[in-house]
Each structure stands twice: as C-alpha cells, then as structure tokens.
Amino acid sequence: MIGRIQALMVDxxxxxxxxxxxxxxxxxxTLADLxxxxxARADIERMxxxxxxxxxxxxxxxxGLDAEAAQSLLDRAWARYQAxxxxxxxxxxxxxxxxxxxxxxxxxxxxxxxxxxxxxxxxARELLARKGLAGHFRHVFGGDSFAxxxxxxxxxxxxxxxxxxxxxxxxxxxxxxxxxxxxxxxGCPVVLVRYGYNHGEPIAxxxxxxxxxxxxxxxxxxx
Numbered sequence: 581m582i583g584r585i586q587a588l589m590v591d592x593x594x595x596x597x598x599x600x601x602x603x604x605x606x607x608x609x610t611l612a613d614l615x616x617x618x619x620a621r622a623d624i625e626r627m628x629x630x631x632x633x634x635x636x637x638x639x640x641x642x643x644g645l646d647a648e649a650a651q652s653l654l655d656r657a658w659a660r661y662q663a664x665x666x667x668x669x670x671x672x673x674x675x676x677x678x679x680x681x682x683x684x685x686x687x688x689x690x691x692x693x694x695x696x697x698x699x700x701x702x703x704a705r706e707l708l709a710r711k712g713l714a715g716h717f718r719h720v721f722g723g724d725s726f727a728x729x730x731x732x733x734x735x736x737x738x739x740x741x742x743x744x745x746x747x748x749x750x751x752x753x754x755x756x757x758x759x760x761x762x763x764x765x766x767g768c769p770v771v772l773v774r775y776g777y778n779h780g781e782p783i784a785x786x787x788x789x790x791x792x793x794x795x796x797x798x799x800x801x802x803x
Contacts, residue, residue: 582769582789583803587745588686589736589768590717591754592697592704593628594776596679596795597711601672603628606665607639613660614653617643626780629756630730631698631723636661669703670710676775682795683716689799694739698723698730698758719743731758733766740768753798760786771801 593599600621608618619627619639627638636657640650686693693716697704701722708714719742723729726738740750752763755776763770764787772788773795784791790801 581803582751582771582801584749585691585751585769585802586749587692587694587740587743588751588753588798589694589696589739589743590683590795591752591756591759592695592699592707594755594778595676595753595759595773596683596695596713597673597675597707599673599707600625600628600777602665602668602670603635605668605672606661607635609664610636610657610661611639611643614640614657616640616645616653619643625777628777629698629758629779632661632665632700633658665703670707673707673711675711675713676773676795678794678796680713682798683713685796685799686802687716689802691802692718692743692745694719694721694743696721696730696735696739696752700724731761731765733762736762736766736768740766751802753795755783757781757786760788763787771798 603624604621611618619642627635637650640653695717699722701724704722705720721739726735728734740747747767750768752759752768752770755773756778760770769789771790771792772783774783774791774793
C-alpha cells in the first residue's frame, strides 16, 4: 500500500482516456492542409505526451522536414491543428476500463482529485465533460496552465498548492516517463498504468512506486 495519501493528480491522455484516434484524425488533417505526408498511428503513439506543439513539430520532422523547415511551418500547423482537434475532440476516443469506477471510489473516500495533463486546458475540460468524468475533479490543469509542462515538476508543485496538500502526500497517476520524472522531481509518489503511451518504451523502466492495470486498483493501494 501507499500510505498517507491525501489527494491525487491524474493524467488524462493514455491514463484515463485512449485519445489516439483523436490525435490521428486532427494531426493527419493538419498535415494534409500543409501538403505534408501523413503519419502512421504507431508513430503518433510514440510522439504524444509532451504537448500539442511537440506532437506537431515531431510529425513535421517525421515527414522529412529538418528542424528549421518544421519551425517555419509551425504557426500555420498549430492554427490548423487547433481547428481540427476542436472538431474531433472526444469523437475517436474512449475511456479506459476501470477509470470511472476508480475515480468514483476515490471520491467516495473524500480524496480531492485534480486532472493534470499536458493537453491544452480547453481541450482537456471539453474531453472530460464529454466522457462524463469532469465531476470527479476539483481542479483541471493543462499544458498551458503553467509556465512549464511535465516532465518539469512545476505543474505538480502548483497543483499540490491548489489542492492544499504536500507533494509527499499527493499521488501522481500517469502513463509515461513524463509523469514519472515530474513526480520524482516534485517529491510526489507515482503510480503508472501498464497501458497508455510511453514513447514506445516499456513503462516498467520509468521510475514508479507501483504499476497497475486499471485505475480501479487505486483505492486498494491507498492507506
């Protein structure tokens, strides 16, 4: 068990919701608008997790552009991606098994929850609402909520401040090395799911206190 947990921070993409289909649709429509080659879903899975701008830049370079050429297209690509993602947000995604049950069990214990994601805040709020998960969270913070995003520890530290709990008593739940590194740097315990997106690397290699197969297992892990 992981003791003395007073609040939880939960990642969104790859942890609560499988959003790969949304990324696929929005990103490849963006690339088509720019007359750039499409990106395969398997490659997108390795690119996600560090925010939308990183995803777009990675896709442009994956399609054959060097860093300078990709940078020159980034503003146009960002605008098109924003429009396309807004149009598809939640349409090609699904809540992972056990998520709703796990969040409900934690809420029933009176544990305050925050969603902490690198997804832009507006998209995160909309997705949580569309998937019926928004009501579980006291706070929602996105990749644009703070000056820096995960794997920097700043978002976790600021989220702990909002929750009113010390990092040592605030559990980070995620699916990637970004979540793990941010948690370790912030002084938070971290639980990682075995599914999700971790840049093509085994999640067991990332720093963690526990690995789980479902968020439904969280309630039994917390003292």
